[in-house]
Amino acid sequence: MNVRDKQQALQEFLLKLARLDTDVTEKNLEQYIFTLQDIYADDFRHLYSGMFGVITRIDADNDLDKAKLQGNIQILYESVVRWRDEGRGHVTQELCDKLEKLYDHVNLEISRISYTQEIAQRMEDKNRKSGEEIKLLSEKAANMQKDYITILGIFSSIVITFVAGMVFSSSILNNIDKVSIYRLTFVIILIAMMLFNLLNLLLDFIAKVNMKPLAVASKISDKKKEPQRSTIAGINLFLFFMMIVDLALWALYWYRATSFNTFTGY
Template sequence: MQILNEQEKRDSLRQLLMDLSKSQDVLKDRKDRRDYYLRLEAIYYNTDSDNYRHFYSDIFACLSLIDADDSLGNLDILAQNMESIKEGYIPINRDEAHNNELIDIRKEIIKLYDHTNLDISRINYTKRMAGETQSELARAKVLIEDLKNKLAESDVARAEAVNHLNTESSKLKEEVRDGQKKMQNEYITILGIFAAIVLAFTGGMTFSSSVLENIDKASIYRMITIVLILGLVLSNLIWLLIDFLRDINGKSIRKWWLIAITDVVLLLGLLLTFLSYKNHWLDVSPRASISTEAEQHIEGNKATINTEDEESETSKSEKEITTNKTD
């Protein structure tokens, strides 16, 4: 049996673990199994003292290296082969140099199997935890992205709500402003209508009173002409006031035909009055002239009588004065 120093044993053990992790067929033949048993005995058996105790750090380093590189082997295959060695190893060799002492490393193989499986389980657990951690991280990332999207949607919805609120507020302000303007227009309309009514009523009453007071002092032609001209002026003035009120209320439709008909009728009246004046259509009748002369004669007689009375009174006064002087 070849005697190995400590470093050689460490290197041999790491190489043996790598060889066992490469294939499930490495222990298929009996000769191959015997070769691995001999390699293990060369590592662990020690004639001078206790058998060799492997380094736990060497096992962990070797397994970590295998797990990191699939070309070096597989940890599950290593676990299966280590179980086969543990179950199949039987001490049959003897140390001829030391009184044919039986070489027995079953305890060391069991410890190697135990430490190997422990590290394999730990690495698999770490990988599983790392995978779960990565999965949780991926899930957290998805949730974060979802939250970001929802936050963005919320920002958009909030911006839309603010814009809608601003729009509605602007509309409400416009409606209030339009309502105020409409109310002002209605007030102006009411005042205008009242002013038009007062103007028409006052003007009509004043004109009627003036006409009735002076009806005996003017000719009929002049009176009719003045009435028609004043009617023309008042009707147009009232129509202009009503048209102004209609324009304030935004009603562009104007009833031009009303004022047109009124003006045409009044102008026709003026024309007829002028024709009547030229043709003496409205002159006073002979009967009325006789009555007027009779009235003038009566007035003259009254004036003569009054004159005679005044003369008689004067004569009487003179006589009284003469009598008084004689006395």
């Protein structure tokens, strides 16, 4: 065989030793040593550059294992040295030296590839951790923005409600002596309904910005898990009912006043 064929035969030999079902034992030890003698005959020297391709191929194949290759190569090397010392199988010192270099080169490439994979795994773990931290910071920043909007919204709601209430209250108090109690009550209820719904609209907007539903307003609605809208509708219905009652009382007062004027001749 020429050098190229021997290099190819050595690579196939290493791939065979890396198989999961390959075990170097006393039964097949002689066959493996004779194969190495044939490969390294005629002063053949393996190429160190060819080891990287073989180890990479072994690492990418699920049926092959680098640790298996290391163990089998070590057994072969130790057996060749023992055979040399015992004078068996015509094992020479030259074969021991070449197998020692093969054993050293294989271990060196396996260590280098394993170290490279370890570094890559560390970098991947760091990148994943950094990505998780960036995601967490982004979520915190988004939540902080929502909190700021919520605080500003609540403050705006309070200011608007307070200012509107003060304006309407001042207007009512300034003209309290110019209207009847029924008209004054009607306007007060109407203003209360307007301010109440305005405040609820602002709070509903804040809740939508935060993507959270409004909390229930009472213990009863909390136990029954009723939505906030039913409570708001109930309060509006109550205020509307009060307005109807006020109109009814005003109509009754107007009817009595008209009947009294007719009876007295005014």
